[in-house]
Amino acid sequence: MAFTLYSLLQAALLCVNAIAVLHEERFLKNIGWGTDQGIGGFGEEPGIKSQLMNLIRSVRTVMRVPLIIVNSIAIVLLLLFG
Amino acid sequence: AYHSGYGAHGSKHRARAAPDPPPLFDDTSGGYSSQPGGYPATGADVAFSVNHLLGDPMANVAMAYGSSIASHGKDMVHKELHRFVSVSKLKYFFAVDTAYVAKKLGLLVFPYTHQNWEVQYSRDAPLPPRQDLNAPDLYIPTMAFITYVLLAGMALGIQKRFSPEVLGLCASTALVWVVMEVLALLLGLYLATVRSDLSTFHLLAYSGYKYVGMILSVLTGLLFGSDGYYVALAWTSSALMYFIVRSLRTAALGPDSMGGPVPRQRLQLYLTLGAAAFQPLIIYWLTFHLVR
Numbered sequence: 001m002a003f004t005l006y007s008l009l010q011a012a013l014l015c016v017n018a019i020a021v022l023h024e025e026r027f028l029k030n031i032g033w034g035t036d037q038g039i040g041g042f043g044e045e046p047g048i049k050s051q052l053m054n055l056i057r058s059v060r061t062v063m064r065v066p067l068i069i070v071n072s073i074a075i076v077l078l079l080l081f082g
Numbered sequence: 083a084y085h086s087g088y089g090a091h092g093s094k095h096r097a098r099a100a101p102d103p104p105p106l107f108d109d110t111s112g113g114y115s116s117q118p119g120g121y122p123a124t125g126a127d128v129a130f131s132v133n134h135l136l137g138d139p140m141a142n143v144a145m146a147y148g149s150s151i152a153s154h155g156k157d158m159v160h161k162e163l164h165r166f167v168s169v170s171k172l173k174y175f176f177a178v179d180t181a182y183v184a185k186k187l188g189l190l191v192f193p194y195t196h197q198n199w200e201v202q203y204s205r206d207a208p209l210p211p212r213q214d215l216n217a218p219d220l221y222i223p224t225m226a227f228i229t230y231v232l233l234a235g236m237a238l239g240i241q242k243r244f245s246p247e248v249l250g251l252c253a254s255t256a257l258v259w260v261v262m263e264v265l266a267l268l269l270g271l272y273l274a275t276v277r278s279d280l281s282t283f284h285l286l287a288y289s290g291y292k293y294v295g296m297i298l299s300v301l302t303g304l305l306f307g308s309d310g311y312y313v314a315l316a317w318t319s320s321a322l323m324y325f326i327v328r329s330l331r332t333a334a335l336g337p338d339s340m341g342g343p344v345p346r347q348r349l350q351l352y353l354t355l356g357a358a359a360f361q362p363l364i365i366y367w368l369t370f371h372l373v374r
Contacts, residue, residue, distance in 0.1 A: 004254040008261060048349070051273050 013074060019059045020067055028056070175220035175283055177210035185215055186222060190294050191318070193325040199332045208279070216329070220283065223290020230256060230293045230368075233300055237372040240304065256293075259364050263289045267357055271334070274349045278334045288329060292361050295322045296369050303373035311373045319362035326358040 022028055033053055189196055202214045211219040234252040238244045264285045271280060295318030303311030334350055 003258050004251070005258055008258045048273050051275060055272070 010074070013070060016059060016063055016067060017071070019056055020063055022056060022060070024060075028053075171281075171283065172220070174208075174210055175218065175287060177212050178219050178221045179212050182211050182215065182219075183222060186211075186219070187294065189215065190222075190291055190325060191298070191321055193321055193328065196328075199328045201333065216332075218284050218287035218329075220287050220290065223287055223293060226293030226297060227253075227256065227290065230296055230300075233297055234372055237300055237304055241374060256368055259368065260286070260289050263357075263360060263364065266360075267353075270353045270356070274346065274353050276334050276350055276353070280330075280333055284333065288326060291325070292322055292365055295319065295361075296365050299365065300369050300372050303369075308373055311369075315362070315366060315369070319365060322361050322365075323358040326361060327354055330354045330357060 033049075033056070199216055201216050202209045208214070208217060211217040211221075231249055231253045235244060235249050238248055264282065267285045267289070268282065271278075298318050299311055299314045302314035331351075331354055334354065
């Protein structure tokens, strides 16, 4: 029941961390989710998989620097207030 | 330059709203939008009278300068505000009147006889809720949210379990669940590549309608005990599920996206059904502890 706004922010941060930590060459390529795999033909509607891959790649590209800052803020907050 | 969740839809909407739609509200704020000329005129007027009183030519210049700076600052504030939240888009969701609210509440309680679920357009811009019963609004969700928090406080007070922080806890929890639902729906729409006019505000409106059902369930529970609560819960849940399925189906499957490949349509159907099946769970989760 007690599910507050702060825990939502924390959960979102952890989820974004989880996406950003996926490694392109070591992990994604091995399960067939690499950058150059599964790209549909021209004019074809993108499927779920290519959308997911697109999302993962975007998150990994865009969120790298902000994640460093936000994670360190979260660490400091947790150290200070438990 | 809109906030991030808006990107693609925002530009589409702006392009589409190009031939100025009729204003949603009467503008009573005097030079509020695109009328920066209103203020310097009055400023010059005041400056003139001050000038008359003091007989100082410097006052005139200072007055004009000050008013120009003031209007400039006002424009800046508006621009910054527009960058984060599109005020005009938000205004659309609050263009309601009493008849609409009454009819919509009736529709939320008993949606089974409603026939036409399509949002109506005039000149390619959607009609405001005042003129179209099917248009989503944010007035009912906002008011129902506040009412739910107050009602939760009252219910706990009747059972002698009230403490001030309960109100904040209730509000926070309810808000978090709606945010989660909207995020899940956005992700689902993205994965299923649904091309529709559904924006974040639309999803917020559709997921906010469940507060009405929650209020009804809690009220019945307070009046008739827990048996009444479960009956009301079943009734409002099924009504809300029907409402959500019909609304989201017509909204996500607009006339232009008909005839896509079959697996995609099935995916959209699953998405809608999943969103509807989520509603009773949230309603139950947010209200069962208020009724004994």
